[in-house]
Amino acid sequence: MVPNRRAFLTATAVGALAAASATAAAATPGPLSPPPPTAPTAPTAPTALDELLAGNRRYATGRPRHPREDRRRRRVLAAEQHPIAVVVGCIDSRVPPELVFDQGLGDLLCTRTAGQVLDEAVLASVQYGVEELHIPLVLVLGHERCGAIAATLEHLRTGAPVPGHLRLLVDEITPAARRTRSAPGDWAEQTMRAHTAWVRDAIRADPAFDPAHVAAARCDLDTGVVSLLP
Template sequence: MHRRHLLAGAQHPFAVIVGCIDSRVPPELVFDQGLGDLLCIRTAGQVLDEAVLASVQYGVEELRIPLVVVLGHERCGAVAATLEHLRTGAPVPAHLNLLVDEITPSARRTRALPGDWAEHTMTAHTRWVRDAIRADPAFRRAHVAAARFDLDTGLVSVLP
């Protein structure tokens, strides 16, 4: 309660986390951080849209946060739904089209790689989101990194 009262007047998070909505991957718990430490922006499959980019920009420009981390994770449901659509050609319901449209290029680029297509897709998509944020002049003042959360071990590894 004391920390909440200290933060009531202003916030000073040290990192923006662009992560997935998966209930198994709450950034504050993944990184062992508390109230006010992280500015978390979560969408299924950490898919970018204008609201996400505006939120990241708010953190970087208005709150002067120096670090943006794009956090992917294994066994991502948004990636699995995209791969299922690509395998079967089944129609994608309504708003889920945005997710499938954003993740599909990574899935197509990694389809021929040996090993786990879902893992390769998640990694490629996480890197793509990182690179898209890095390339945007609005985020020049921040360091932008990509990372992968392992659901089985609880470890986070930085992606090259």
């Protein structure tokens, strides 16, 4: 065989082997990629409420877990959030919802005003949670010895002027205070309960919140126990 022909056949064989190797490599499955992360299953409103009350029992009995606060949780939440409840609460420093319900980062969407008074910003924030984040539960949380309630009752007792922006709080709480003035028991407690229930009912009556279950509750400052209001 002449050298040129031998070289041609050798090159042809090498090329065929290379092509076969490439075909085999393409057919051999590589390492499996991890599946894309999936969003957690959305809880129902009863499930979310049960979780809040269970967390509150841990808090009230001095056995909180402080769950979901680590670096891994922060990394997950950097991409998306899936809160289980919207809490409409008071700004009082003694009633932070995440602690009272022993929940972690990303578990609660909280909006807080003195005396859990509603305004357009609060309603828009709740609507964002219900419509955009598909949160199934809205919980209005009042508490005993509320300063906004006390200020309203003092104004009604004495007729003293209400300074500046505090007028909004007094105006919003006054109807509940007037309705309960002659009710038996502590006037401040009765006003707080009536006002908290009214906030709940106002949210319930708004079609923007139809997809969610809306409830009201009271936090006892002495015991830390949260109880649902009728």
